[in-house]
Amino acid sequence: MILNIEDITAGYSEVDILHQVNLQVRVGEIVSIIGPNGAGKSTLLKTIFGLLQPRQGKVILNDEDITGLRPEKIVRKGISYVPQVDNVFPSMTIQENLEMGAFIRTDDYRHRLDQIYDLFPILRERRKHKVGQLSGGQRQMVAMGRALMLDPQVLLLDEPSAGLAPLLVSHIFEQIREINVTGVAIVIVEQNAQEALKMAHHGYVLAMGRKVLDDTGDALLENEEVGRLYLGG
Amino acid sequence: MVELFVYGIVLGSIISLGAIGLTLIYGILRFANFAHGDLMTAGAYVALFMVTGPFSWLGIPDHTFGALSFGWRMLLALPVSMVAVGGLGLLFDRIVFRKLRLKGSGVVILAMASLGASFIIRMLVLILWGADYRFYRPGLLRPALELPLGVKIRPDQILILLMVSFLVSVLHLFLQKTKMGKAMRATADNMDLARISGIDTERVIIWTWMIGGALAAAGGILYGIDVQLHAGMGWNFLLPLFAAAILGTIGNMYGALVGGLVIGVAQQVSTAFLLPTYKPAVAFMIMILILIIRPQGIFGGSHS
Numbered sequence: 260m261i262l263n264i265e266d267i268t269a270g271y272s273e274v275d276i277l278h279q280v281n282l283q284v285r286v287g288e289i290v291s292i293i294g295p296n297g298a299g300k301s302t303l304l305k306t307i308f309g310l311l312q313p314r315q316g317k318v319i320l321n322d323e324d325i326t327g328l329r330p331e332k333i334v335r336k337g338i339s340y341v342p343q344v345d346n347v348f349p350s351m352t353i354q355e356n357l358e359m360g361a362f363i364r365t366d367d368y369r370h371r372l373d374q375i376y377d378l379f380p381i382l383r384e385r386r387k388h389k390v391g392q393l394s395g396g397q398r399q400m401v402a403m404g405r406a407l408m409l410d411p412q413v414l415l416l417d418e419p420s421a422g423l424a425p426l427l428v429s430h431i432f433e434q435i436r437e438i439n440v441t442g443v444a445i446v447i448v449e450q451n452a453q454e455a456l457k458m459a460h461h462g463y464v465l466a467m468g469r470k471v472l473d474d475t476g477d478a479l480l481e482n483e484e485v486g487r488l489y490l491g492g
Numbered sequence: 493m494v495e496l497f498v499y500g501i502v503l504g505s506i507i508s509l510g511a512i513g514l515t516l517i518y519g520i521l522r523f524a525n526f527a528h529g530d531l532m533t534a535g536a537y538v539a540l541f542m543v544t545g546p547f548s549w550l551g552i553p554d555h556t557f558g559a560l561s562f563g564w565r566m567l568l569a570l571p572v573s574m575v576a577v578g579g580l581g582l583l584f585d586r587i588v589f590r591k592l593r594l595k596g597s598g599v600v601i602l603a604m605a606s607l608g609a610s611f612i613i614r615m616l617v618l619i620l621w622g623a624d625y626r627f628y629r630p631g632l633l634r635p636a637l638e639l640p641l642g643v644k645i646r647p648d649q650i651l652i653l654l655m656v657s658f659l660v661s662v663l664h665l666f667l668q669k670t671k672m673g674k675a676m677r678a679t680a681d682n683m684d685l686a687r688i689s690g691i692d693t694e695r696v697i698i699w700t701w702m703i704g705g706a707l708a709a710a711g712g713i714l715y716g717i718d719v720q721l722h723a724g725m726g727w728n729f730l731l732p733l734f735a736a737a738i739l740g741t742i743g744n745m746y747g748a749l750v751g752g753l754v755i756g757v758a759q760q761v762s763t764a765f766l767l768p769t770y771k772p773a774v775a776f777m778i779m780i781l782i783l784i785i786r787p788q789g790i791f792g793g794s795h796s
Contacts, residue, residue: 310688330688331688331690331691331692340688342685345682345685347682347685348678348681348682348685348686350677350680350681351674351677351678355674355678359674359678359689359691360689362671362675362678362689362691363689363690405689
């Protein structure tokens with residue numbers, strides 16, 4: 260077990276969005292979180308990353324309690340986060356965006372930069388281009404590349420396919436699989452439940468801020484209720 | 493006319509120094525710093541204090557460099573004043589702006605607080621040095637060089653242009669090549685993402701104030717060398733500073749440089765047709781025109 264979310268209750272000001280949610284991520288796993296709009300999926304990621312203080316419950320990373328740490332501390336512990344929107348530095352080049360991802364590294368990270376460029380060859384080709392000029396799909400690659408610069412143990416992705424053309428969506432999911440193969444555990448929140456469950460080792464279904472189901476990705480895809488409610492089947 | 497253009501470039505380069513700091517602070521802290529002009533005043537007077545006070549007591553020679561109107565004392569006073577005013581900006585940030593920021597105050601509150609800071613600086617200068625016009629070297633004759641096309645320019649003014657070019661080049665290299673410079677640009681682009689990446693944005697803010705204050709101080713001193721010192725000098729610069737920053741797209745350092753030069757030239761050239769007292773009105777007109785026609789400035793994309 261690399262990441263363990265225990266009984267998390269969290270929300271904004273007076274209103275609780277999440278109610279006693281439990282979630283486990285094992286080493287090297289892809290965990291997909293699906294559910295309707297407003298189910299609290301993004302809130303869960305923000306709470307894990309310290310952007311939101313939970314009212315109750317614990318976030319445990321490798322047996323260390325990291326509940327309530329600020330994001331700039333959590334990123335040093337080995338979790339990286341890619342927000343759904345505004346996830347790049349638009350006026351900076353691709354290379355500079357990746358350098359910013361490695362900001363807290365004090366070692367020579369050139370090999371890591373090479374690995375990221377191997378993962379997204381198009382980014383190497385355009386490394387001097389300003390990110391603001393790139394297409395949505397390439398921006399998403401930059402955003403994930405930035406988050407990967409620190410060699411995180413866990414990568415949190417908030418709706419990476421949002422706003423992308425259908426063709427690009429399958430491409431981005433393919434790349435997420437490739438990232439996972441390199442040994443990074445991934446927690447992904449998605450509207451695109453079908454694709455997200457297909458690649459998931461484990462899936463969670465959230466509704467109204469509560470976990471309603473969790474099982475292997477395949478089992479959830481077969482599940483009649485899930486199919487009816489979230490897969491449009 | 494050519495001569496007015498040249499004087500406009502000199503004035504514009506001084507405006508640029510102020511406008512760059514204003515635009516950097518806006519880009520990162522997201523508020524209009526109305527105290528920025530008065531940071532220029534503070535810089536000019538800190539240098540006056542150093543030149544007439546400590547450096548005189550220390551026995552630093554008083555002679556001038558060749559045809560220039562200043563010597564070692566001023567050369568040493570410049571960096572001292574830049575650091576001091578950078579520190580002054582930082583001091584205001586720690587005791588006023590940071591507290592408001594942490595409370596989540598809106599931009600209007602922050603801008604009003606900076607207006608208060610501007611009064612404090614100006615009144616301090618008035619209390620300490622009085623309301624008279626001051627010179628770094630009273631009574632010094634400053635002959636001009638004759639350039640082709642009938643342009644008369646004082647050696648001081650050539651040095652002002654060189655000094656501004658030097659400072660802007662150093663800032664450019666800092667922002668493009670150093671880790672902290674890049675972190676500043678990243679923070680200006682997207683502060684939340686900078687934090688998520690582990691960038692210490694409070695440290696970035698400290699650097700922003702130091703740089704903005706230092707450039708303002710340099711601008712104030714260079715204006716003092718070119719013209720004279722007065723407690724209201726920086727306040728009078730505020731309008732051209734904002735016009736320059738808005739013209740060059742607020743938040744864009746290179747835009748502020750170009751904007752400053754454009755405003756300076758427009759102000760000086762206008763004196764061929766208008767009374768010099770209308771100079772601030774010229775800056776104001778340009779600012780209003782740009783806000784109506786192209787509010788995102790000349791370097792702004794349509795998305796911003």
